[in-house]
Amino acid sequence: MTELVLPNDTNTLGNMLGGRLMHLIDIAAAIAGARHSCKVAVTASVDELNFLHPIKLGEVVILRASVNRVFNTSMEVGVKVFAQNLRNGNLTHANSAYLTFVALDDNGIPCKIEPIHPGDETEKRRYREALERRERRLQHRKHQYKRK
Ligand SMILES: CC(C)(COP(=O)(O)OP(=O)(O)OC[C@H]1O[C@@H](n2cnc3c(N)ncnc32)[C@H](O)[C@@H]1OP(=O)(O)O)[C@@H](O)C(=O)NCCC(=O)NCCS
Secondary structure, rough: EEOOHHHHEEEOEOOOOOHHHHHHHHHHHHHHHHHOOOOOEEEEEEOOEEOOOOOHHHEEEEEEEEEEEEEEEEEEEEEEEEEEOOOOOOOOEEEEEEEEEEEOOOOOOEEEOOOOOOOOOOHHHHHHHHHHHHHHHHHHHHHHHHHH
């Protein structure tokens, strides 16, 4: 997904607002998840987000989303964000995020998703690491519920 950073997307320093970027990340990831599952995919969780580099007014935001692994009714989607300076074409890695989406059937009930088959080495690494991240996030979820 590609977007131009306009004045309404920025703070008074001319940097893109974090909330606006989070919105784009969620949309890009939801599209990847829905295209893979052919279902409505809702956001179940977003892992820790780090803003590595400010994205400036007039730059282009490029979001690359991929389904890293399907579990059962949920899947992990990774989004890598780049900022492109249109004067020199330079690309800067600005942000990375991992989100979990759950596919819902027509009655809003979680339903099974077709697995993915990783191809190259990068896809295989993402597939492997996605399982470790899932274990951490489910553990975290369990602790959160325990506290309530
Ligand atoms: C996401 C949602 C559908 C899960 O429903 P649920 O009744 O908790 O369903 P389950 O406990 O059976 O979990 C379904 C799957 O989601 C996964 N899941 C649920 N919560 C999760 C979380 N916080 N992080 C990661 N995975 C999660 C489960 O592990 C399970 O995955 P699996 O089938 O691949 O093993 C439900 O909580 C919901 O509708 N949440 C609101 C979603 C929404 O509105 N999002 C927009 C942002 S506000």
